[in-house]
Amino acid sequence: MELRDRRPMTGTPYLRWFLVLGVLTVLFALPVAGTAWAGNGGEPTLKLDPPSGEPGSQVTAVASGFGRCLPPSSPSPSPSARPAEPLVPAALRLAGGGVEFVWDEKRVVAEATDSGKGVASAQFLVPADATSGVHTVLARCARTDSLKIEAPAPFEVIPPADPILVPNVIGMDRDLAEKTLVGAQLSLGRITGEGSKVTSQKPGPGVAAEPGSPVDIDLHLVKPKPVHKVLVPRLIGRNIAKVPTLLGARQLVLGGVTGEGRIVRDQFPTAGTPVLVGSAVSVSIQRDLDAEVMIRVPNLVGRTVSDARSALTSVGLKLGGKPQLARKVATQKPASGTFVKDGSLVTVSLVAIRLVPVPDLVGSEVADARTVLSTVGLVLGNATTSDHAIVSQQPAAGTMVPAGTKVTVTFAEPFSWASVAGLLAVLSGAAAVATRMLRQRLNKRWVRRSVGIVVSPVAGAVPTITETGANHGRPVVRIEPYADRGTHVLERSDS
Incomplete structure (x- = not known):
């Protein structure tokens, strides 16, 4: 007889398998869900790269944990390029929102939208007027008051380093030039030429250089520059107090002053006369206490800042503000030709110079x-x-x-063969004359030192000794005694 178990198949082994499978599924899903949720709605954070820099430098800001304040996803891309859908429900996202980055809680410097995982990134420039020290950059939900999600991050503003500008050593001697360069944290480089003063340098004056960089100098001899002349400015009608400044701008000086008052009535030399630098200009003045001196504004458009300032100073006016030198005047106020009071300011707008x-x-x-x-x-x-x-x-x-x-x-100075030939001819002639004079002098010394005359004493007879002018290889003496009787003996004396 065969016995069979007819109990239903709901025993303990099947239940255990179902429980194990459920636990594994939960354990596998929890990390994925946790990661996605943390990226979209976890603790908000903000990272800045770099965390410090100079005014005007670029910074990359990355904000994480801002999934709830980011706008709905943009129009769907192609299926192959579609990013993974965030796990934060669309109902919790802020319509029309995003993340904005605020400098010191006062100025929005950048805005960003979701990258698809609750992360927003943007780049911004450190404000040019930012002061040195630690500032705060705040990432927060943009254009909403219903949900406050924000994360701060510090940023340190570093003052810009001052560049080393090469000093001007042209006109200095070698020692002073080296001392000046060392004092500017530079060094003396290659030296060329044999002059006493620096005539050129490389890099030139005002060029930015690294500390310790060498500066080459040239000491070539140069001809003195010709004397320059300048034109006498017009002084008639000007206040005598302004005359020294006007003349100084042209490298001139005030000479004699005659009369009483404060207004220039006449001048000598007259305006427009070319004179040497440093010349004196005499003026006569008159009493005119109630008169208001009016100056005609010159045309400054198209001039550089330095030229514009010189033009205004020469007529007794001033350039307003502190314009940068590397600019040209685009417009001016008052306009050219306008008459203004003495000492008035003229403002200009500038354009950059290349x-x-x-x-x-x-x-x-x-x-x-x-x-x-x-x-x-x-x-x-x-x-x-x-x-x-x-x-x-x-x-x-x-x-x-x-x-x-x-x-x-x-x-370089031109090379003249004619000058060299002339110089050689003069030297050759001088050498020939000197040789002839020296030979004659030596011949006479030899006669006086080596020749003696012994003559028998005869009354009334005096011998005569003369030197021949012929050029023999050695000294020759010709003796011509008077006609007399007796024997003449010529002896060489060693004394």
Whole structure:
């Protein structure tokens, strides 16, 4: 007889298998879900790269944990490029939102949207007016007050390092130039030439350089520059108190002053007369206490800042503000031709000037130098047709100057064969004369030292000794005694 177990298949082994399978499923799903949730709605954080920098430097900001304040996903891309869907429900996301990055809780410097995993990143520039020290960058939900999610991060603003500008040593002697360069944290480099003063340098004055960089100097001899003349400015109608400044701008001085008052009535030399630098200008003044001196504003448009300031100073006006030198005047106020009070300010708007480095022209010829300067936007200042090489230049090579600046050069002295031939001829003639005089002098010394005459005493007879002018290889003496009787003996004396 066969016995069978007819109990239902709901025993303990099957239940155990179902429980084990469920636990494994939960354990596998928890890390994935936790990671996704942390990326979208975990603790918000903000990282800045780099964490410090100078004003105007670029910073990358990465905000994590801002999934709830990010906007809905953008239009779906192609299936192959579609990013993974975030685990934060769309209902919890803030419509029209995003993440904004705020500098010191006052200024929004950047905004960003979700990258797909609750992370938003953006780049921003450190404000140019940021002061040195530690500032706070805050990442927060943008354009919403319903949910406050934010994360701060410190950022340290480092003051920009001051560059070392090469000092101007042109005109100094070698020792003073070296002392000046060492004092500026630079060093003396290669030295050329045998002169006593520095005629050129490389890098040129004002060029930014690294600490300890060498500066090459040139000590070539140069001819003194010709005396320059300047034009006498117009002083009539000006206040006598302003006259020394106006003359000083032209390198002139105030001479005699006649009369009483404060207004210049006449001047000598007259305006526009070319005079030597340092000349004196005499004026006569008149009493006019109630008169208001009015100045005509010159045209400044198109001039550099330094030229504009000089033009205003020469007429008794001032340039307003502190404009940068590497600029040109675009507009001015008051306009050109307007009459204003003495000492008034003239304000200008500026445009940038293109700065170019001066190329090295030493060793080049005129045609090559003109071509090189034209390529970089400069011109040759002293037009010449010299066939000789350039030995020095001004400004020095490497100096940053505005486009259109004139560069003056100095050429090597021409070599003249005629001068050399003339000098050799003079030297040859002098040598021949000196040799002849020396030989005659030696011949006379030999006669006096080595020749003696012994003559028998005869009354009334005096011998005569003369030196021949013929050029024999050795001294020759001819004796011509008077006609008498007796024997003449010629002996050599060793005394």
